[in-house]
Amino acid sequence: MGSTALSGRSVIAAGDLGADFWASQGQNLLFAAVAIIAFIAIVALIMFGADLIKGGARDKVQLVVLVAPVLLLLGVGLIYPAVDTTWLSFNEITNEPDPDTGIFTTTMSFVGLDNYRFAFSDPSTLRTILNTFVWMILVPLLSTGFGLAYAVFIDRAKGEKVLKSLVFMPMAISLVGASVIWGNIMYDYNQVGEQTGMLNALRELVGLDPYNFLRDSPWNTFWLIIILVWIQTGFAMVILSAAIKGVPAEMNEAASLDGASAWQRFWRITVPSIRSTIVVVLTTITIMALKVYDIVRTVTQGRDNTDIVANRMYVLSFVEGREALGAALAVILFIFVIPVVVYNVRSLNKVKETH
Amino acid sequence: MSVTMPPQHPVEDPKPTEGKSLTKAAKAKNNLTSPWATAAAIIIAMVWTIPTVALFMTSLIPGDRYRTDAWWTVLADGGLTFDNFNQVLFDSFGDNSTAPPLLEYVFNSIVVTVPSVVFPVVLGLMAAYAFAWIPFRGSNFLFVLIFALQVVPLQLALIPLLRLLGPENLGLAGEFGGVWIAHTIFALPLSVFLLHNFVSHIPREVLEAARVDGASHTQMFFRIIIPLSLPAVASLAIFQFLWVWNDLLVSAVFGSANTYPLTYPISNLAGDYGQYAYLVPPAAFISMIIPLIVFFSLQRYFVRGLLAGSTKG
Amino acid sequence: MKRRFIAPMAALAAAGLVLAGCSSDSDPEETTDTTATGGSDGGDGGEMMAGCEDYADYGTFDGAEVELYGTISGVEAEQLTESVVKFEECTGIDVTYNGSDEFETEINVRVEGGNPPDLAIIPQPGLLQRVVGTGAVVPAPEAVAANVDEFWSEDWKNYGTVGTTFYAAPLMASVKGWVWYSPTEFSDAGYEVPTTWDELMTLTQTMADAGGDSDSYKPWCIGFESGTATGWPGTDWIEDLVLRQHGADAYDQWVAGDLDFTSPEITESFESFGEIATNPDFINGGLGDAASIVETSFQEAGLQILEGNCSLHHQASFYEAQWPEGTTVAEDGDIWAFLTPNVNADDPAAVTGGGEFVAAFNEEEPTQALQAFLSSDTWANERVSIGGVISANKGLDPANASSPIGQASIEILQGEDTVFRFDASDLMPAEVGASAFWTGMNDYVGGTDLSTVLTNIENAWP
Known part of the structure; x- marks a missing residue:
């Protein structure tokens, strides 16, 4: 480590990686390996250590060992910031620069619901909230729908692994790649001249006028959603496909014997059997759809009524420095997720009851 | 769901009389005998693949035509070239450059990613087991809390966490350790949630039998939970791998020049005025390779399904 | 906030820190020439001793490391790196440059998280004010102030000043319009x-x-x-x-x-x-x-x-x-x-432009040495010779610019009557x-x- 400093770098000639390079990379890899082994060893040691305790305290200590690391890390890393943010959303921040040094005297003053009032009265913010709602509904439904259909269609087909990786591939593409693909290659639109966007080139090929995908509101939101659906379908497909394989073959066979069509078997056997997996997938994708800001940020920057809460929050908090308003939007995002949480808690309780 | 279900045509599929001995192969036929299903699968596969192929083709456009020509135009006049790949891999910015090839960052990406996968998966599995099978006061509340934390936007947590990891406290900012901890924390809610769903579906009888034999939580965790959870752990590991591999924000904030992963140079590749934007597609394409290898190699662990419990009839 | 886009041409040069006081007056030109050649050829081994005389005032710090952080990326980042190679060799300071696409976000996060870089190249005066507001930026050391007084116009110095305190010396510049x-x-x-x-x-x-x-x-x-x-x-x-x-x-x-x-x-x-x-x-x-x-x-x-x-x-x-x-x-x-022409042909030349400012987050000597070097005319000439950028530094020889348009821009920036105003959106x-x-x-x-x-x-x- 440290060898990548400027001067170090300039020593590495193009295409010629010296012994230093391999030594330092090898050292890093070794470091990672040691860290993993040490981590696992410590976890095992503590857990087995807790196993040596005799009597009634044993279970309690082991419970603490199991849960404490997660609670501790989350408490510091997420719960505290979340509480802080919630408090911030009811305040206003004013920075008064010192006339001499320019250093701010920051004052927070409680303003109650003002930030929320603004969020729900400002038309562009309202539109942002509405768009987020559309994302939250469409992304999970489309991703899970396509993923499930595909998983069913290719189940036990020849070359299933390869077919799976085709749909999985978008998950492996970085966001930079995805925004180049969709913003510059697929959706590109030229008013005049040759179309350099693939979709518009195709439209021209079949005699349609080119279409400005990213400008025409409200459809542009839909085209942005497609990008995330394209990425997340692989996630849904992989998990659902695994669940489908867990459905006992005998159940399907029995139904076949009873004369059920593939369509009926799908609805009567497959879907009920994997219902809880479907819920997990829908939930996970819903939450991701709420949080993803980079697609909007890199492709349209929220122009033409495409903004979503996650991006607006990012811009307010980090670009414009209006942290309190950004915090209010973060809390609104949080509220969006409550129905999903409630639903999951209910089905969780059902599972517990059946235990 | 019904809205989005593709129209899978009812399959006629006259049941073979000796139906009980229906083999897997025969079942495969059942699933794909419908021409509609086959057609739909092929269409989905194509639609999902084309954009990636387009990215690949675009990375073959020579730099001076990148802004003005589409890949099929360049393909038509035979101008496609692998030069961009060469340049990105072996000399990022041309002959005069001293920039290290992306290769260097590939190693950083691996060093950043692997522990950031192992830590949250292990810790998540431990907590998932406790929430699913050990009744204690506040269990439900805590689980719901963790679940809901998934939605806390990452950005809000950056500053408090950096303060903790920074030079005044743990002193891990800018080190791999700091990046690992940050990734671990941000991954935990989802990890606990997904693994809990799996673990809670393990048939009760399996656990009770062990419990009756006097097994402690530790013993149950190592003897039952870990072996049975491997498929779920593998799936989660793959996804966590991808998310960390493609992350830029966390690595940028908690890392330093010594730890920056592949996404970092890629996002800066275009240059101050975008004059090297043509190097972005090949670099983005290259960065996909390792995640795909991981996917291929872990794919076989999926066989059992994420929800073992769903098999209980 | 054009971030990375603004920076193009300017370079600012400042005079060497302590240099300003003593030897700099006489040798900037020569110095630049040798160092520039050395830097761009990469074959500077033999000239090292000679070159290092101009760096003597920065001191030597074996094993010291300084992190420089900014928006500059890609080939410009490589060139920036190249411009300090000589400095590194002579002073023993290891300079690490990190360029980030999300600089505006990250600099605030890093400052508030207590992990700022040693030096940041801040692309807008508006952002500089915000970062200074956190209290994390230290005022420019005297050597830097001396360089800026000598080589930069009052306007430029003001853009690096918050309140009445001078914090950051200009680095490069660009001419818009x-x-x-x-x-x-x-x-x-x-x-x-x-x-x-x-x-x-x-x-x-x-x-x-x-x-x-x-x-x-x-x-x-x-x-x-x-x-x-x-x-x-x-x-x-x-x-x-x-x-x-x-x-x-x-x-x-x-x-x-x-x-x-x-x-x-x-x-x-x-x-x-x-x-x-x-x-x-x-x-x-x-x-x-x-x-x-x-x-x-x-x-x-x-x-x-x-x-x-x-x-x-x-x-x-x-x-x-x-x-x-x-x-x-x-x-x-x-x-x-x-x-872009004036309204009346005889109006004084008026241009808008942009530039960057180097702010320091600690008062350690290696940090100050690099900060002073970056504000010197030595650096400006060195960097401009490498190509692609310009500077408003008065100690810069326009002939060093890599292109005619660069030379023209430097002459405009250095013009006595030129009314220069910083890009307004960067100031708002x-x-x-x-x-x-x-x-x-x-x-x-x-x-x-x-x-x-x-x-x-x-x-x-x-």
């Missing part, structure tokens, strides 16, 4: 380079009437697209017009928020821009109508000149880097540029300068009526 054109086309068609705004409009009309070789020919081509900063090329137009139509005082009031966007003055400048940008006869050569402006990347738009689809493209000096290989950029070549609060102003420009060319656009921008003012 160039109008790129094809000299060949001009001489073939008999066009003259306009010297007043009215002449520019007349020329535009003449070009529109004459038409070009291509069906989709229009006199101008404009592109606003620039990723997350889309819209900034439009703010440059307005800034140029405000400065030229209403003078430096009005410009300063506008920046300070005392002259509203909805005032008659600013409205007039928007309208003047609109006479070009929303006129279907003038816009957008080879690209479509006004709506295509937002979707065309600023890098791409000007290339239409080479296609014969348009004749004029308004963009800063750094646009030079966009012309494909084989294009001669020269007064009598394929491509050249004139400055982020809510306006990095957000509403950009959005407003996009809306305006997209067809939103002007009073709505201006009211929206004005309302964003905190």
Whole structure:
């Protein structure tokens, strides 16, 4: 480590990686390996250590060992910031620069619901909230729908692994790649001249006028959603496909014997059997759809009524420095997720009851 | 769901009389005998693949035509070239450059990613087991809390966490350790949630039998939970791998020049005025390779399904 | 906040820190020459001793490391790295440069998280004020202040000053408001380079009437697209017009928020821009109508000149880097540029531009040594010789610039009578300068009526 400093770098000639390079990379890899082994060893040691305790305290200590690391890390890393943010959303921040040094005297003053009032009265913010709602509904439904259909269609087909990786591939593409693909290659639109966007080139090929995908509101939101659906379908497909394989073959066979069509078997056997997996997938994708800001940020920057809460929050908090308003939007995002949480808690309780 | 279900045509599929001995192969036929299903699968596969192929083709456009020509135009006049790949891999910015090839960052990406996968998966599995099978006061509340934390936007947590990891406290900012901890924390809610769903579906009888034999939580965790959870752990590991591999924000904030992963140079590749934007597609394409290898190699662990419990009839 | 886009040409040079006091007066030129050659050839081994004499005043620090952090990326980052190699060799300081795409976010996070870099290259005075506001930035050491006093104009020093405290020395600079054109086309068609705004409009009309070789020919081509900063090329137009139509005082009031966007003055400048940008006869050569402006990347738009689809493209000096290989950029070549003309031919030269500022987050000696070096004329000459950028440093020899347009820009920046004003959107609060102003420009060319656009921008003012 440290060898990548400027001067170090300039020593590495193009295409010629010296012994230093391999030594330092090898050292890093070794470091990672040691860290993993040490981590696992410590976890095992503590857990087995807790196993040596005799009597009634044993279970309690082991419970603490199991849960404490997660609670501790989350408490510091997420719960505290979340509480802080919630408090911030009811305040206003004013920075008064010192006339001499320019250093701010920051004052927070409680303003109650003002930030929320603004969020729900400002038309562009309202539109942002509405768009987020559309994302939250469409992304999970489309991703899970396509993923499930595909998983069913290719189940036990020849070359299933390869077919799976085709749909999985978008998950492996970085966001930079995805925004180049969709913003510059697929959706590109030229008013005049040759179309350099693939979709518009195709439209021209079949005699349609080119279409400005990213400008025409409200459809542009839909085209942005497609990008995330394209990425997340692989996630849904992989998990659902695994669940489908867990459905006992005998159940399907029995139904076949009873004369059920593939369509009926799908609805009567497959879907009920994997219902809880479907819920997990829908939930996970819903939450991701709420949080993803980079697609909007890199492709349209929220122009033409495409903004979503996650991006607006990012811009307010980090670009414009209006942290309190950004915090209010973060809390609104949080509220969006409550129905999903409630639903999951209910089905969780059902599972517990059946235990 | 019904809205989005593709129209899978009812399959006629006259049941073979000796139906009980229906083999897997025969079942495969059942699933794909419908021409509609086959057609739909092929269409989905194509639609999902084309954009990636387009990215690949675009990375073959020579730099001076990148802004003005589409890949099929360049393909038509035979101008496609692998030069961009060469340049990105072996000399990022041309002959005069001293920039290290992306290769260097590939190693950083691996060093950043692997522990950031192992830590949250292990810790998540431990907590998932406790929430699913050990009744204690506040269990439900805590689980719901963790679940809901998934939605806390990452950005809000950056500053408090950096303060903790920074030079005044743990002193891990800018080190791999700091990046690992940050990734671990941000991954935990989802990890606990997904693994809990799996673990809670393990048939009760399996656990009770062990419990009756006097097994402690530790013993149950190592003897039952870990072996049975491997498929779920593998799936989660793959996804966590991808998310960390493609992350830029966390690595940028908690890392330093010594730890920056592949996404970092890629996002800066275009240059101050975008004059090297043509190097972005090949670099983005290259960065996909390792995640795909991981996917291929872990794919076989999926066989059992994420929800073992769903098999209980 | 054009972030990375602004920086192009300027370089600032400052004088060597302690150097300013003693030896610098006599040798900057020589020094630069040797070091520059050394740096660019990479074969500096033999000259090292000689070169190091000029670095002696920075001291030697074995094993010291300094992190320099900024928006500069790609090849510019490599060149920046190259410009300090000699410094590293002579002082033993290991300089690590990190360039980030999300600098604005990360610098705030790192500062507030207690993990700031040693030095940050901050691309806008507005952001500098914000970072200084956190209390994490230390005032510039005396050596840096001395360099800046010697080599930079008062205006530039003010941009690095917050309150009454001088914090950050300028680094590089760029000149905005160039109008790129094809000299060949001009001489073939008999066009003259306009010297007043009215002449520019007349020329535009003449070009529109004459038409070009291509069906989709229009006199101008404009592109606003620039990723997350889309819209900034439009703010440059307005800034140029405000400065030229209403003078430096009005410009300063506008920046300070005392002259509203909805005032008659600013409205007039928007309208003047609109006479070009929303006129279907003038816009957008080879690209479509006004709506295509937002979707065309600023890098791409000007290339239409080479296609014969348009004749004029308004963009800063750094646009030079966009012309494909084989294009001669020269007064009598394929491509050249004139400055956006003044309203009256005899108005003093007025230009807008951008630049970066180097702020320090601690007072350690190696940090101060590098900060002083970066503010020296030695560095400015060294960096400018490597190519691609310019500086407003008075100790900079324009001959070191890698291109004619760079030389022209340096001469303008160094001109005694030149009225220089920093890019207004970089000075305004982020809510306006990095957000509403950009959005407003996009809306305006997209067809939103002007009073709505201006009211929206004005309302964003905190």
